[in-house]
Amino acid sequence: MYIANKERYETMKYNRCGKSGLLLPAFSLGLWHNFGSNDSYDNMVDLLTTAFDLGITHFDLANNYGPYPGSAEENFGKVLKHELSPYRDELIISTKAGYGMWDGPYGDHGSRKYLIASLDQSLKRMGLEYVDIFYHHRPDPDTPMEETASALDHIVRSGKALYVGISNYNAEQTKQMAEIMKSLGTPLVIHQPRYNMFERWIENGLQDVLKDEGIGSISFCPLAQGLLTNKYINGIPADSRAAKSSPFLTKEGITADKIEKIVKLNKIAENRGQSLAQMACAWNLRGGKLTSVLLGASKASQIIENVNSLNNLDFTQDELNAIEDALK
């Protein structure tokens, strides 16, 4: 069985999640890709244990991660049982429900029926009694927000999750949800939005709401699924996400315009003595607005490289300006 690195807490930074008691590592690991039924189990063990050895205490899942949907939770449960179980109290494990998971009217969206049944299924798949964070994965315009909120409140009170959060809610929806949750006595602790140099919608309102409400945030796709690295500059490598026919990052999505920006960004990163992936990670953490950066990885070496960005998190104003120019 795996024995964790004794020095795992020496270099990672831990940030307070909003105004809660929860500390999250500056880098977390997401299991959206590379943990499905066709992926290598040995590689999953390598990814999770490498992350934990670096002080990454937070692993992020969702009911539908796979493929097939649910297989990432099953695989995570297997690694947890065989390798990480002695460390359960050192881990923050999250899952979500909000996208289509099973047939019929109760396997999608934001009803109390769906959220509670889905979390019960997730707990079974992972072999857990509780998750640390449970998220509503996306807003549901057809379910009253009060119902979704009361389901989250119930989930915490029943001990199936320690904290709750939301993902993909816009600024106004977040404010409404935060108010309802406060009135129920179970605060929203975290928001999980998409955020990277190319996708910056959270700067226009959401970050202000999160600050006002004392809610933490964890950015997903911080490297734009691998675009914000140097890997696509000279073509599409065979072992990359874009080559593996992911519906989420297609070859067509890697346009000449994007590559031109990436080449400019890569130069700025080189001048900082960082890889572009490392600079993109550091850029996400600039100004201390985010609690954590939610990385994905297909290889353990990527986690090591990205976490090494902790060695240079500071930007000069000139560097920030150069990044803005490159993105124009």
Ligand code: NDP
């Ligand atoms: P990233 O933007 O970090 O992309 C990760 C991918 O980039 C890796 O799998 C790898 O792909 C490539 N990569 C990472 N590091 C490097 C490196 N140093 N050099 C070269 N390539 C690198 O994040 P994801 O898109 O994976 O999302 C992260 C997590 O966010 C998910 O696992 C999930 O937990 C969460 N998420 C949440 C959503 C939500 O709606 N709440 C939606 C989407 C994600 P490869 O090697 O295969 O090319």
